[in-house]
Amino acid sequence: MTGLISARTGPRHSxxxxxxxxxxxxxxxxxxxxxxxxSFLSAxxxxxxxLVAAAMEVTKDTSTAAFxxxxxxxxxxxxxxNADAVCFDVDSTxxxxxxxxxxxxxxxxxxxxxxxxxxxxxxxxxxxxxxxxRLSLIKPSLSQVEDCLVKRPPRISPGISDLINKLRDxxxxxxxxxxxxxxxxxxxxxxxxxxxxxxxxxxxLFGASGEYAGFDPTEPTSRSGGKALAVQQxxxxxxxxxxxxxxxxxTDLEARQPGGxxxxxxxxxxxxxxxxxAKADWVVTDFQELIAELP
Numbered sequence: 411m412t413g414l415i416s417a418r419t420g421p422r423h424s425x426x427x428x429x430x431x432x433x434x435x436x437x438x439x440x441x442x443x444x445x446x447x448x449s450f451l452s453a454x455x456x457x458x459x460x461l462v463a464a465a466m467e468v469t470k471d472t473s474t475a476a477f478x479x480x481x482x483x484x485x486x487x488x489x490x491x492n493a494d495a496v497c498f499d500v501d502s503t504x505x506x507x508x509x510x511x512x513x514x515x516x517x518x519x520x521x522x523x524x525x526x527x528x529x530x531x532x533x534x535x536x537x538x539x540x541x542x543x544r545l546s547l548i549k550p551s552l553s554q555v556e557d558c559l560v561k562r563p564p565r566i567s568p569g570i571s572d573l574i575n576k577l578r579d580x581x582x583x584x585x586x587x588x589x590x591x592x593x594x595x596x597x598x599x600x601x602x603x604x605x606x607x608x609x610x611x612x613x614x615l616f617g618a619s620g621e622y623a624g625f626d627p628t629e630p631t632s633r634s635g636g637k638a639l640a641v642q643q644x645x646x647x648x649x650x651x652x653x654x655x656x657x658x659x660x661t662d663l664e665a666r667q668p669g670g671x672x673x674x675x676x677x678x679x680x681x682x683x684x685x686x687x688a689k690a691d692w693v694v695t696d697f698q699e700l701i702a703e704l705p
Contacts, residue, residue, distance in 0.1 A: 482692045487703055489673055490692075493582050494650040497641055497671065498570075499657025500588035500595055500611070502531075502680040504602070506565040509590040510544055516558040519547045530589070532683060533660030537589060538633040541612070545625060552620035555593055564598045567680065569697030574602050576701050583648070584608065587640050589631045589661055610640040637661050641670040656700075660686055675700070 482490070501508040514523035523544045530540035550558075574584050584604055588595055588611040595611050613626040630636040630643070637655075645653050646669070655662055655671035658681050666674040676683075676690035679697070687693045694700060 477687055477690075477693050479687075479690055480693050482703070486673065486691055489652060490654065490675075490700070490703060491705055493577075493652045493654045493672075495583040495585060495644065495648065495653045496577055497585045497587045497644065497653065497655045497665065499637075499655075499659065499662045499677075500586050500598065501590050502658045503656060503662075503677050504567060504570050504586065505598060506567050506680055509564065509594045510548075512562055512564075513550055513555065513558050513591075513594070514544065514548045516562060517548050517550055517554055522547050530661070531659040531681070532685060536634045537636070537661055538627075541589065541625070541632060545622075549622040550614065551622055552616040555591075555614065559594060559597060564594065566598065566601065567697070569701070571602055573697045573701050574604070576704050578603070580704060583650075585610065585644055587611075587631065587637050587644075587655070587665070589637070591625075610644070631661075634661070635664055637665045638667040638670050641665040642667065645669065658683055658686065662686070663689055666691075 498504050501510070508524075508527050511520065511524050511527050514520045526535075526540045526544045526547075529535045530537050577584055584602075585608045586595060586599055586604060588609075590611055592609060592611040592613050595609055596606055599606060599609055610629075610631055612629050612632050615623040615625060617623045625632060627633075630640045641653065641655060644650070653671050654673045654675060655665040656675045656677055657663075657665075658677050660683070663674050663676075663686050665671045673691045674689075676687045676693045677695075677697070678687055678693055679695045682695075
């Protein structure tokens, strides 16, 4: 797992030649050791459960009963049970936090960035505009990203590990499709047993001294409509017959396009975005609701 949070290399990324460098392998290996340490993982899971228990209960008090789609139809359940692949959003879905907000807070720009995140998730501004604005406020260095991962590790949502294991038992492939950053998502994927090649996310770029140098604009999730394109590409590359998208935001809803996701399931267990939930095929507040409907 060397290079767990290192920059992706390949023919699409030739930026290293112009002074952009990947994450240092030493730091990456140190983070691998930390994230694979059983006591660390156990402590992190306990922390997640204790810190968010009250918040999760408050969220669930906002009943999904107001939405006609909180009770899935037989046809929808049949599609869910026979899915070849499931694509998950990461922030406020697989993880309890918005990764970019956590990084911003760590770097001292939390409040201003959180306002832009809210705009991006509700679809009131183009995603690429919100992403560029937030990063211009944060300007995270390589060392800040690494320190944030160590000091504020991502908090996994309750039940997501069980759901992914159940999907895997059913021979359903799992992907993470996120507008967040690959460097912060790889440890999450590793913990959940999702191969790094099944991550579609944004890529932070750093200069030779580790200073912030922007983000890769060629990543599909760096712009509005990008998740739809990413899901369409996943489906085309693998020949999936049935594919489902699960998330909480407007960009996740966009993935339900011709040639993309057959269904969009709104996960409202962390954030209830009513405008998104109203247009979803199915609204759930607990991953156990999805597990219970699988064979």
